[in-house]
Amino acid sequence: MIDVLKPGLISSFQDLGRWGHQPLGVPVSGAMDEVSHRLANLAVGNDENDATLEVTMMGPTLRFEREAVLAWAGADLSPTLDGVPVPPFAATAVPAGATLQFGRRVAGLRAYVAVQGGYALAPVMGSASTYARAGFGGHEGRMLRKGDRIALKPARAAATSMPLPSPLSEALRRRLEPAAPDAPIRVLRGREWAQFGAAAHQALGQAWRIGAQSDRMGYRLEGTALERAVRGDILSEPVAFGTVQVPPDGQPIVLMAERQTSGGYPKIAQVASIELPRLAQRAPGEHIRFAMIEIDEAQALLLMREQTLQALREGRR
DSSP states (O other): OEEEEEOOSEEEEEOSOOTTOGGGTOOOOOOSSHHHHHHHHHHHTOOTTSOEEEEESSOOEEEESSOEEEEEEEEEOOOEETTEEOOTTSOEEEOTTOEEEOOOOOEEEEEEEEETTOBOOOOBTTBOOOBTTTTBSTBTTBOOOTTOEEOBOOOOOGGGOOOOOSSOOHHHHHHHSOSOTTSOEEEEEOTTGGGBOHHHHHHTTSOEEEOTTOOSSEEEEESSOOOBSSOSOOOOEEOOTTEEEOOTTSOOEEEOTTOOSEEOSOEEEEEOGGGHHHHHTOOTTOEEOEEEOOHHHHHHHHHHHHHHHHHHHTTOO
16 A cells, blocks of 8 residues: 655546547547656556646645555656655655655656556546546546555566666657757647638747646646637637647637547647647746648657567567
């Protein structure tokens, strides 16, 4: 068992999402930073869809009642185990009675903690992801609270863990995150791109401030309003992780992991899949810029990332 001594700011269990139920209005949810989630699981030998603990900005304090093996990836929130720093991307033995604690935020926003064997969570509609708005998934359908006790599945043999290069080599970083953290977020033209005039197309490249109301459902951006040149209603239709909608006030909303299943606002752009983990590590109050790319480049970048993760799964460097 794990005892939650402090819950952290926003701590919830997430896997790769609750797929197949969108026609019923059930959001996908899942990890905001899919790559970090997958790397943490790979490091301890788990399946990549096993739930990890997604911690945001200020992490929890957790005491392990029994021996375990953990790994973390994503934002550097200064994790320590009984006061000793825990390196990223590496399976780390946890003695019985040890305490995992997070400290100063160094970089990024969200970190992912995997335990070998996985957390003992009951799946809901095929996923252990927490969907707190509806109160299901994860641990009791909510964020962690002080006093919670989290059960662990039986640990796998240590030989099944896959220590990743720690820190990841620069070559691997370029393949998994082929852009600097502060580089523009690459996007594709959205379905209603042509309904926005040249001024809006140009304004999309400005510095956008991530608003305080941003969360796992969507990032609300603040900047020069995007004016739609063609007026009129559009039909509601399915939306995706990274869809950039423009409501009547002209301030874009980037839909994130816990997005609704459909929307009726015009879509000026779509964040390239390769950029979603990087966007998920940006915090409210920070600024981002968008840069347009074509679908061929977006597909090539995503393929390169998946080939790198496949190589890591197979133990190649």
